Amino acid sequence: MTTRSLLRKGWCPGALRPMQSGDGLILRVRPRVGTLHVSDLQTIAKVAAKFGSGEIDLTNRGNLQLRGLDATSHVQALTVLGESGLIDADEGAEAIRNIMVDPLSGIDPVRADIRSLAQKLEAALLADRAFWELPAKFGWSFSGTATPRVGDRATDIMVASIAPETYAVSLDGASEVSARLASSRVVETVTRLAAVFLERRISDPSIGRMKDAVARSGSATIYAAAGLESEILAAARSDAVAVPPVGSHDHCGQVFAASVGLPFGRIDADQLEALHAAASSAGLDAVRMSPQRVLVFPVNRDAQRDQILNEAERQGLITAPDDPRLFFDVCPGSRGCANATTDTRRDARRIADRVRGHAFLPSIHVSGCEKGCARRGAAALTLVARDGRYDVICNDGPTGAVALAAVSPENIESAVARFIIEHAR
Ligand code: SF4
Numbered sequence: 001m002t003t004r005s006l007l008r009k010g011w012c013p014g015a016l017r018p019m020q021s022g023d024g025l026i027l028r029v030r031p032r033v034g035t036l037h038v039s040d041l042q043t044i045a046k047v048a049a050k051f052g053s054g055e056i057d058l059t060n061r062g063n064l065q066l067r068g069l070d071a072t073s074h075v076q077a078l079t080v081l082g083e084s085g086l087i088d089a090d091e092g093a094e095a096i097r098n099i100m101v102d103p104l105s106g107i108d109p110v111r112a113d114i115r116s117l118a119q120k121l122e123a124a125l126l127a128d129r130a131f132w133e134l135p136a137k138f139g140w141s142f143s144g145t146a147t148p149r150v151g152d153r154a155t156d157i158m159v160a161s162i163a164p165e166t167y168a169v170s171l172d173g174a175s176e177v178s179a180r181l182a183s184s185r186v187v188e189t190v191t192r193l194a195a196v197f198l199e200r201r202i203s204d205p206s207i208g209r210m211k212d213a214v215a216r217s218g219s220a221t222i223y224a225a226a227g228l229e230s231e232i233l234a235a236a237r238s239d240a241v242a243v244p245p246v247g248s249h250d251h252c253g254q255v256f257a258a259s260v261g262l263p264f265g266r267i268d269a270d271q272l273e274a275l276h277a278a279a280s281s282a283g284l285d286a287v288r289m290s291p292q293r294v295l296v297f298p299v300n301r302d303a304q305r306d307q308i309l310n311e312a313e314r315q316g317l318i319t320a321p322d323d324p325r326l327f328f329d330v331c332p333g334s335r336g337c338a339n340a341t342t343d344t345r346r347d348a349r350r351i352a353d354r355v356r357g358h359a360f361l362p363s364i365h366v367s368g369c370e371k372g373c374a375r376r377g378a379a380a381l382t383l384v385a386r387d388g389r390y391d392v393i394c395n396d397g398p399t400g401a402v403a404l405a406a407v408s409p410e411n412i413e414s415a416v417a418r419f420i421i422e423h424a425r
Contacts, residue, residue, distance in 0.1 A: 013065070014094040015078060015087040022338040023053060024068040027077055029086055030094060033118045034062050034101035034289050036086075038297075041276040041287060043084045049269035051077040056272060058262050060153055060329065060375060061139065062100055062289035067336065092132040096125045098139035100150050103288040103296040104245055107256045111144030112161035118142045120187045131194060135208060138197075140190055148175045151291040154377065156197070156210035157190050168233050169193070173211030174219035179228040192226045199225075246294055246321045248305050258297045258308040261318030264330040264348055265293040265374075271315040278311035292326070294318075324352040327361045329375035333368040333385075340368025342385035347409050354413040358420050365398070366390075372398035381419060383412065392419075 013019035013028045020026075029044060036044075044064060048056050053068025069077060081087045088094040099118050106113035121140060125131050141148075141155040146168070148158040154172045162168045167186050168178035171193070181189055201207045204216065213222060223230040249257040260275065267275075279287065279297055282304040288296040299305045309319045318325055328351075331337065333344030344366045355361060362380030365372065370384055375397075382393040382400065390412050392404035407415050 014091060015081060016091045016094055018069065018074055021067070021332065021336055022334070022340070023055075023332070023336045024070055025074050027052070027066045027069055027074060028059070029064045029066070029081065030088075030097055031062065031064070031289050032097065033099065033115055033122060034103060035115075036287050036289070038276060038279045038284050038287055040084065040086060041272050041279070043080065043086065045269040045272040045276065047077045047080050048272070051080075054269040056267050056269065057332075058265050058267070058289060058293045058295070060265075060291050060293070061098070062103075062291045064289070067332075092129065093126055095136050096132050096134065097122055098137070098155075099125075100139060100141040100153065100155055100291055101288075102142060102144040102150050103259075103290040103294070104249065104257065105142070105144035107298045108144065108249065109251045109256070112164075114142040114144050114159065114161060117159065117167075117183065117186050121190060124187055124191055128191075130198070131191070133198060134194060135201075138194070138209065148178075153291045157193055159186055159190060162233065169228075170233075171210050171214050171219050171222060173214035176232055177219045177223075177230050178233045179223055179230050180233070189226070189228065193222065193228075196222055196225045245290060245292070245296060246323070246326060247319055248309065255299055255302055255305050258299050258305040259290070260295045260297070260308065260312040261323065261326050262293050262295070263316070263318060263325045264328055264345055266345075267317070271317060274311055274315050275308070275317075278307050282307040284308075322361075324356050324358070324361055325349075328352065328364050328366060329379065330366045331368050331372075331374040333366075337368055339371065340385055341388045342368060342390065342409055344368045344385065347383075347390075347412055351413045351416050354417050355420055358417075360420060360423065362420065362423065364416065367398050370398045380423075381416060383407075383416075390415075392416075394419075 013026050015027050018025040018027045048054050048066045051073035052066045055067045057065040101118045105111050106115050139155040140157045141150045143150050143160040146160050146162045148160040148170050156172050158170045160168050165183045167181050170178040197213055200213045207213050220230050245259045246261040284297055297308050312319050328348050330344050330348040334340040348366045365375045365379035365382040368385050378396045382398055383390040384398045389406040391402040393400040394403045
């Protein structure tokens with residue numbers, strides 16, 4: 001790998017193609033079907049501490065990013081991760097496994113178990129290199145409920161469970177329109193839709209993602225090109241903001257998961273090692289990644305849940321669903337990115353402390369620049385740093401109309417608290 005490729009901007013990082021950031025190289029580990037073995041947590045913690053800065057981000061696509069590596073330590077980290085089976089043999093295979101999975105599927109009795117469909121799709125994508133021509137960020141998701149978005153994150157092609165053995169496939173940009181399918185047709189259908197997207201992109205290279213293709217020709221045309229009939233299924237579905245799955249989860253008195261939120265999506269190597277130790281001693285073997293920056297541990301006994309949540313609390317991680325830090329999406333800011341002009345994480349921490357205890361908490365996106373890496377799409381409040389101050393945007397993304405301009409970092413928590421109080425009335 002050349003230095004030029006390491007420094008390339010706009011790179012969608014992976015383990016084998018890291019991205020340069022303000023604090024060094026970022027190495028991304030993409031869990032298979034959103035799940036790691038508990039022992040992988042220890043491997044990742046050790047690699048992050050030895051070869052990077054020790055900081056690890058859980059992304060809004062459910063991937064883990066190790067920060068602060070250099071060209072030499074990156075190669076050393078790859079060796080350890082490769083020996084543990086945590087990385088792919090080549091970049092194309094790594095990039096195509098862009099599949100997000102409902103982290104509560106298969107353990108929450110009210111959700112469909114969609115993991116085998118996700119596994120079959122992963123195998124199909126790895127087997128057919130034609131799909132490796134898809135844009136690096138092109139992705140799929142599988143929801144165990146009728147809500148197409150997993151954790152409120154849209155993907156190019158979304159699969160949602162709408163009835164036993166029946167699924168709705170929808171496209172980004174038109175999630176209310178779906179093709180209704182039996183489970184046996186899901187994998188073949190979502191790969192066919194990706195093939196239609198690729199054909200359209202070849203004839204019109206300005207099409208970058210599925211939502212562009214939908215905007216150009218409409219979703220019905222794309223379904224028809226894939227040989228599918230589409231219908232409006234809005235009544236059965238909801239895009240309401242999902243509450244991050246944090247804390248204890250049970251059904252009819254039977255606990256099935258303990259979930260730990262990472263403050264602003266970040267954990268350090270010592271905290272991760274402590275969670276690994278707690279999970280190991282509780283006899284757990286798996287941990288799932290939520291795109292809402294939550295680690296979900298499947299459990300079946302109260303004592304296992306308590307071991308995880310007690311340790312998480314000792315580590316300062318998030319164990320209660322009303323913790324204000326859960327409502328934030330925050331990019332690394334000036335401590336981790338040369339494009340940022342504010343310390344977004346420091347400012348987000350101060351805002352979270354200020355609004356703690358409010359009954360109404362909106363989604364808040366704190367972005368070090370207009371690129372908006374931490375969240376795709378609108379938030380109730382988006383704070384965009386420009387020249388060391390924040391522009392405040394309501395119900396839109398970083399390029400939306402500015403409601404309040406050039407608020408200093410010292411005053412930003414008061415401005416946000418005022419907004420929250422006014423909108424709670
Ligand atoms: S949003 Fe801007 S400042 Fe933040 S990580 Fe992305 S490029 Fe850097």
